[in-house]
Amino acid sequence: MSLFVRFSNRWRRMSLATQFGLAGGVVLVVAAVIVGAIVTRRIEESVVRNSANATALYMESFLAPLSQQLAKSDHLSDTARRALEEVFTNTPLGERVVSYKIWKKGGRVVEASDPSQINKVFEVSQPLKDAWQGHVSAEFEELDGAEAVAESALGVPLLEIYSPIREVWTGDVIAVAEFYEAAPQLREDLIAARRLAWATVVGVMLTIGGALYLIVMRGSRTIETQRADLDAQFRDLRALSARNLELRMRVQEAAARSAASTEAALRRIGADLHDGPAQYLAFAALRLDDLREKLDQDDARAELDGVNDALKQAMTEVRFISQGLSLPDIAEISLCEVVGKAVDAHIGRTGHAVEVTCKCDDFPASTAVRICAYRLVQEGLNNASRHGGGSGLAVQCSGNSRRLELSVCDNGPGFGPDGVRMGLGLTGLRDRVESLGGSFQAVNRPTGGSRITMILETGDQ
Structure with missing residues (x-):
């Protein structure tokens, strides 16, 4: 892990007040150095300029x-030179101007x-x-300078x-006087001015930084308290979720277990219908055929034919009910x-064409979901064929x-202008779907x- 990453991780773990203290401290130090340098420089320039103006x-x-006389000549007269020597020799001014x-x-x-x-010539300085x-x-x-x-x-x-x-009359500059003044007191004044300037800048910066830090620290404590409360609430909410x-x-x-048990019970009922009443009805139909051949009267035969037709229709209905109650093996196949x-079961039973569009194999379907899907398609197609003509x-x-x-759709008359009437079949479908946490x-x-x-929807939503 690089140094920057370690510092970034440590920085994020710091409180807001600590982050402000570090960042603000660096900024205030840099600002104090810059401001102090500028202020002391300006003070030095002002003191030196004022002293120079007074002396000049x-x-x-x-x-x-x-x-x-330098306005018209490049030399001073002997009289002027002697006057200058007298001014700067054994006088208080001569002690100052070396x-x-x-x-x-x-x-x-x-x-x-x-x-x-x-008469020497030197490079002209600024x-x-x-x-x-x-x-x-x-x-x-x-x-x-040289x-x-x-x-x-x-x-x-x-x-x-x-x-x-x-020059007195024109004001033109005719020469420049350069003199060197001994200034030990000026040095002491400048040192004192620097110290005072730096002390003032540092004091002001410390006061500003301290005041801001106290404000930020108070806000940081409030934020930390609120964050702790939010973390506690989040932990409680996550536990509740x-x-x-x-x-x-x-x-x-x-x-799902209840649905599986119900399907097992329906399978047993279907098997019982097929093996019990359906067999008795078939036996009764055979006996009626034998009895019909022994009757001579046409009216009796007609009555027997009616009873035989009713038995055959009952047998067909019982077989359909038995087949509808029993599910095919769907535990190991896709949706x-x-x-x-x-x-396919509906087409084989009714002969009605069905358009199928299926792209749902990515959904993690349990056995209960497969059963629910089968029953929805079965009940929906049966209702569409029965009430909508299979269109x-x-x-x-x-x-x-x-x-x-x-979804299961049809082009029949629909549920009517009064809306949907939830019969036994639709109610059962709705209960199945909602028991799995879905909507119908x-x-x-x-x-x-x-x-x-x-x-x-899956349970991890």
Whole structure:
């Protein structure tokens, strides 16, 4: 089993509150890192920019007058240089500003606190470009340019500021002053600001996460309680359903045994009729034939002929009843074969044509179901022949492994305008079908005639 599958299984077993705690914790940590980084970055930029603007404004107040000659020249006069040296030597400002440069276009240094840097040309950095656009730009402890090698070697936190020098009358940028301010206090302020920002972000995230977790935990407990109640109800319902299914199967088994017993009793009755009254009637008919030959009067012979005909009709009816009560051997054959035997018996007895459509061998038919199917086809065809003249007889059987539908149809007069009258035969069929857990229908067809139908379903439905 892969790691992902094991984690997925364990995840599904966790409560809703635990899932939210883990997922929400990851999201809140990522969000805190992103928000904290953005906030601290913006705070640092704001502090550095404000400090740079303040220093640049102060420096411009005395650098601008001394640097106006750079509008027409690329060098400062000796007087201006001495003035700059006096400003940055042995003064509080000189203690703060450890180095300075004055740039002209093209990256050339025209004045610097380090004379070795004068007239050198360096690559124009982005902050220097911004200064030439008239913006004060600054960097804190990012001394990575070739012109800042000496300053970075000092080992103190420095604020590198680029300030544009403008011509008094036109406002055009004529040079850029770069100076490095020692800023140990700024470093401490930034560290304190970072700590405060991170503490604020973490505190807010923890407060939000804790509040949401408490809400979700309360809802999770409610859900778990309801789930436990539903599981208990489901177990009770499943037990009740199993009990009902067991009772249903027991009832159907009892009905099947009763049907089998009834069929055995009918078979015995049929055999008794065939072996008893039918034989006596046949013997009486033979004796009447012998007696007829001994009579001379025509009237007596006519009376004997009438009695003989009645006996023969009674014998025929008894044989039909005996055959109808006795079922063929259907225990080991399919449903379609059972239907076929019932149809063949009816055709042999009446000579009426029957159209058969059968596709139901997938249904798991017990002996009781086979008996019920045989009796339905037998009774339905008999009623159709007796009351409908045997017109348009059809037997339709369809089903699958779960459902069986068996119908007998005819084109006769139907059950009449008053609806179905359940006689002894139909009532017996209905009882047979319902004892097996099925449903029975007897209706008039819309196109004329009648139809009787039984529908059975397996017990696992």
